[in-house]
Amino acid sequence: MPLNEKQYSYYNSCRKLRGRDSYPKCHCHHCNKESKRIYEGNKNSTSNTNTFNPIFNPSITINISPEYTPPPIGVETVQYLALAEEGKKVYTNEDALKQYGSSDILDPDNVSTLNLFVNGVLQPPSIYSVEEGILHLESSDLPPKDAPITLLFVTVKG
Structure with a gap:
């Protein structure tokens, strides 16, 4: 126009x-x-346009009964330490590195769980067995000489 x-x-x-x-x-x-x-x-x-409208509504419900106080739960860990030897499949309490605070090999029936680490790597339970005082490596692939062997015992108390 x-x-x-x-x-x-x-x-x-x-x-x-x-x-x-x-x-x-x-x-x-x-x-x-x-x-x-x-x-x-x-x-x-x-x-x-601000289309971001977050909804923040945290809520935590804790039911506490004044009549009941749960007992504290404790966890105890000990470890057996040894160094691998060439071709060796059975390790005993005599192989423990006591100078590094190693414990004896405990009875697996008296602990909650146990884990074997060879050279810092967690091993599957299928390649070893444990009795009180004895660790059996059942794999044909054995650790190299002087590789650290750590058997970790965890006991939950409470």
């Missing part, structure tokens, strides 16, 4: 005074159109 002379001169002077930017309090066609474009562009833009 063409501008009349008065509108054109107002529009032109607005542009000269303010460059191409619209002036918020100006009511010329250019400024109105520009402010409307900016307002509606922002209103409909998804980049300016």
Whole structure:
């Protein structure tokens, strides 16, 4: 739609005074159109819309009965330490490294669980067996000489 002379001169002077930017309090066609474009562009833009509305409602329920206090649970760990010898499959309490605080090989029936580590790697129970005082390595793949052998005993008390 063409501008009349008065509108054109107002529009032109607005542009000269303010460059191409619209002036918020100006009511010329250019400024109105520009402010409307900016307002509606922002209103409909998804980049300016905050759609992240997290719901944070943590709740922890702890039922405590004043009449009952559970007994404390204790865990005891001891370890048997030895160094592997070439071709050796059976280790006993005599092979223990007592200078490093090694215990004897405990009876597996008197502990909660036990784990064997050879050279720092946990071994599957299928390749060893334990009796009181004796560790049997049942794998054909034996540890290298001087590899650390750690038999960890864990007993849960309570």
